[in-house]
Amino acid sequence: MRRYRQFRRDPIAFLENTKTFGDVVKIPSVNRQPTYIIHHPNVIRSILALDEPKIIKGSSAKVLGLTLGEGLLTSERPKHHRQRRQLQPAFHASMVERACADIIRLTAQHIANWGVRGAFCVSDALLDLTLDIVFEGLFGAEVGKDRALLHEIIECSVEYSATRLMQAIPMPYWMPTPSNQRHRRAVEQLDGILYRLLDSMKDDADRPTLLSHILHIQDETGQPLPMEEIRDELATFVIGGHETTANLLSWVLYLLSEHPSVTEKVRKEVDSVLGRRMPTSADVHHLPYVRQVIRETLRLYPPAWTMLRETTELLTVENIEIPARSSLIISPYVVHRDERWFQRANEFIPERFDEANAHEWPRFAYIPFGGGSRTCIGNTFAMAEATLVLAAIVKRYTWHHDKARFVRPEPSVSLRVDGGLWATFYERAPFYQAL
Numbered sequence: 346m347r348r349y350r351q352f353r354r355d356p357i358a359f360l361e362n363t364k365t366f367g368d369v370v371k372i373p374s375v376n377r378q379p380t381y382i383i384h385h386p387n388v389i390r391s392i393l394a395l396d397e398p399k400i401i402k403g404s405s406a407k408v409l410g411l412t413l414g415e416g417l418l419t420s421e422r423p424k425h426h427r428q429r430r431q432l433q434p435a436f437h438a439s440m441v442e443r444a445c446a447d448i449i450r451l452t453a454q455h456i457a458n459w460g461v462r463g464a465f466c467v468s469d470a471l472l473d474l475t476l477d478i479v480f481e482g483l484f485g486a487e488v489g490k491d492r493a494l495l496h497e498i499i500e501c502s503v504e505y506s507a508t509r510l511m512q513a514i515p516m517p518y519w520m521p522t523p524s525n526q527r528h529r530r531a532v533e534q535l536d537g538i539l540y541r542l543l544d545s546m547k548d549d550a551d552r553p554t555l556l557s558h559i560l561h562i563q564d565e566t567g568q569p570l571p572m573e574e575i576r577d578e579l580a581t582f583v584i585g586g587h588e589t590t591a592n593l594l595s596w597v598l599y600l601l602s603e604h605p606s607v608t609e610k611v612r613k614e615v616d617s618v619l620g621r622r623m624p625t626s627a628d629v630h631h632l633p634y635v636r637q638v639i640r641e642t643l644r645l646y647p648p649a650w651t652m653l654r655e656t657t658e659l660l661t662v663e664n665i666e667i668p669a670r671s672s673l674i675i676s677p678y679v680v681h682r683d684e685r686w687f688q689r690a691n692e693f694i695p696e697r698f699d700e701a702n703a704h705e706w707p708r709f710a711y712i713p714f715g716g717g718s719r720t721c722i723g724n725t726f727a728m729a730e731a732t733l734v735l736a737a738i739v740k741r742y743t744w745h746h747d748k749a750r751f752v753r754p755e756p757s758v759s760l761r762v763d764g765g766l767w768a769t770f771y772e773r774a775p776f777y778q779a780l
């Protein structure tokens with residue numbers, strides 16, 4: 346119980362400390378289900394990719410499922426296989442390319458007044474931007490008058506899920522506790538917004554977006570997906586697809602503000618590639634240093650800081666036996682900072698991702714987007730989005746974060762900046778403001 350309390354108080358420090366006990370560390374059970382913390386890339390590979398038939402998401406998916414239902418993130422086999430097969434084509438490079446136009450337009454609108462605001466919470470501003478990008482870029486719809494309510498609903502359900510995921514024995518969901526009731530109300534409101542969105546999109550389903558792709562999916566008998574399943578996918582993309590990228594961008598802005606020489610290199614690249622013009626989707630692949638900065642930020646502050654699994658059968662890997670019905674915790678945050686795979690692991694060195702350098706780490710030592718059949722379906726989209734948003738910000742502004750506020754990670758469902766990142770932005774010379 347003492348260990349469990351330590352975990353709840355500071356999960357990241359707890360997970361990091363367990364590294365000193367080995368590559369697979371067993372934590373005694375508080376609910377008759379032993380927990381194993383996994384630190385070795387080979388064991389991670391086995392869990393995420395090689396031994397998938399013995400692994401499920403289990404209770405963590407059930408917790409997130411209270412909000413997301415059985416969408417792609419929370420479903421189990423065989424439903425997950427079918428959903429992945431149906432949804433994968435929507436994430437084709439051509440869809441990402443089409444969405445880039447929305448990303449660039451929305452970024453220009455959202456950042457337009459950052460230079461006259463003084464210090465503000467840029468993490469909140471990024472959440473607002475990435476929410477619009479999911480709605481307009483992926484659904485072809487506007488957030489509209491539901492914006493404030495939607496942020497509130499998402500915050501309520503994320504907080505609720507984060508708390509419940511950390512509880513060894515959570516209160517049953519049917520009990521009318523204040524937090525259960527608040528969560529139920531939030532889910533009802535979310536349903537209202539998503540079903541209204543679906544209603545309004547029926548006549549516009551021919552625009553090539555992720556949403557229209559979902560609306561056109563048919564089963565073997567030619568039937569469309571049930572409305573409840575479409576709702577679950579939309580909830581998954583809204584909640585899974587915006588805070589992760591917003592948090593990533595907050596951490597990028599923080600790290601750049603702390604590392605002026607890296608910022609200078611980024612600025613040089615952005616200025617030389619874009620000159621006076623706006624970024625376009627083609628620039629995503631012509632800004633290699635920007636992408637290295639993003640990859641290195643994903644290493645140090647991976648938004649998905651843990652991945653949770655359960656065994657359904659005995660798993661034997663690297664001579665270690667993990668019994669059936671065990672909980673498994675993989676922490677990209679901890680694995681990414683392991684000196685065995687990354688030299689000067691706690692330092693921000695984007696050059697380690699330079700294509701010219703041989704990447705010497707084992708494949709599953711760098712897993713910001715997971716691995717195996719449950720790899721993030723939005724990874725290409727997220728990388729394109731982060732690259733374009735960062736390029737647009739760098740082109741127009743310099744900034745520094747508020748050093749009076751201590752910046753540290755808050756491990757919620759994804760890895761936030763605790764209290765949000767506060768920063769002041771300054772317009773660069775007009776030549777660079779062509780956005």
Ligand code: HEM
Binds near residue numbers: 417418587590
């Ligand atoms: C920086 C941004 C992002 C990060 C770091 C990230 C990370 C991840 C990770 C680690 C997983 C695997 C979770 C697990 O195995 O338990 C995942 C799954 C997923 N992500 Fe992302 N993600 C990001 C952005 C996005 C975006 C933009 C979308 C949607 C457009 C998205 C949609 C999903 C979905 C639907 C899944 C479930 C995939 C499946 O189980 O088949 N993510 N993400």
